[in-house]
Amino acid sequence: MAEQLEETGPVAMGSWQGVLADLASCLRFYSRLPVPALPWEQDPHALPDFPRITRLVPLAGLVLGILPAAVLAGALLLDLGPWLAAALSVAAMTVTTGAFHEDGFADTADSFGGATRERRLAIMRDSLIGSFGASGLVLVFALRIGALAELVSRVDTAGACTAVLIAAALSRTAGLTPLVLLPPARLDGASHAVGQPTRDTFWRAAALAGVIAVVLGTLSGLDPSGIGLMLILSAASGWALTRLAARHIQGQTGDIAGAAQQVAEIAALIGLLTVVER
Incomplete structure (x- = not known):
């Protein structure tokens, strides 16, 4: 062998x-x-070999969404209520990933307090969480839980669980956007060490994420326009964080990618909510 x-x-x-x-x-x-x-x-x-494995990031996101979706379904089956069910689902995802993306969002938020590019990068590397980071984390968790809880109250359990799976796949794909479109902001960071994905590989990943969203959404009976908005808003969020990083630190880091994932997940859930009637 x-x-x-x-x-x-x-x-x-x-x-x-x-x-x-x-x-x-x-x-x-x-x-x-x-x-x-x-x-x-x-x-x-x-x-x-990150440039190569990028093609399967949407599928990995889908797998990571299985436990949170199962926890959501179990909590609803036990009649724990939409808010607690959503909170447990988000907690399951956070534990599964080791708060990987949340840490990136907090570091990115804290870096806003830096006056120069060098100071912002130094803040991102600091393991301590400041007021911007702490406030940002509170808002991120509140928005994720609130959006999912409201979705649970509007669609059936299968639809809500499917939304969790789709958001997990789309948001991690959106998190790749700054890694692909911008150079590493520093040469000794993790994003530089793992290698930069090519645009061709990224578009393959994006296509796979789109297929996952359309197939799962259709099978679960989600509104097609809602699925479309999940795709559009998650992609727009990745692009927005990319532009922010370009202006903020003239490049990308793993923290920027984590922040993009968090914002894209929220955007995807809210996008679906806007077309789902009570």
Whole structure:
């Protein structure tokens, strides 16, 4: 087996083994899930080849949304009410990812207090959370929980759970936007270390995210215009954070990507809400 891997390279990217290996790398990168090493992986704990695995980020997001969707369904089945069910679902996602994206949003919000590019980057690197970051986190959690709770009160359980899955896939795809369109803001950061995805790979990921949203939304009976708004607003959020980063630090960091994901998730849920009647 080892000899075969040496002959074919790290993983044959056109094979199903390559797809599974890249998906496993995505899940390890984006979450705290105990993803087991696959038999054909040479070094499962090495730094991921991010430019390559980008193509499967929407699928990884979909997988990450399964537990929060299941928690939401279980809480509603126990008749815990929309708000508590939504809060438990968001908590499940936060635990699953180790607050990966939330940390990025907080650091990005705190960096607004910096007067210069260098100071903003230094603030992003600081492990402490300031007033902007703390306030931003409160607002982000309130908006995510509030939007999901209101959605639960307007659609059936299947529709709400599907919205969680779609938002998870779309928002992580939107989080790639600054990583693709902007250069790394510093040469010693994580975004520089993992490599910059190509635009071609990004558009493939975006197409996959769109297919996931349309197929799941249609199967669950969600309003087609609502699905369209989820796509449009999540993409617009990724673009908005990209423009902000370009003006703010003249580049991108992993924190900017995390912030884009959080904003895109909120935008996607609100987009669906705008067309769903009470």
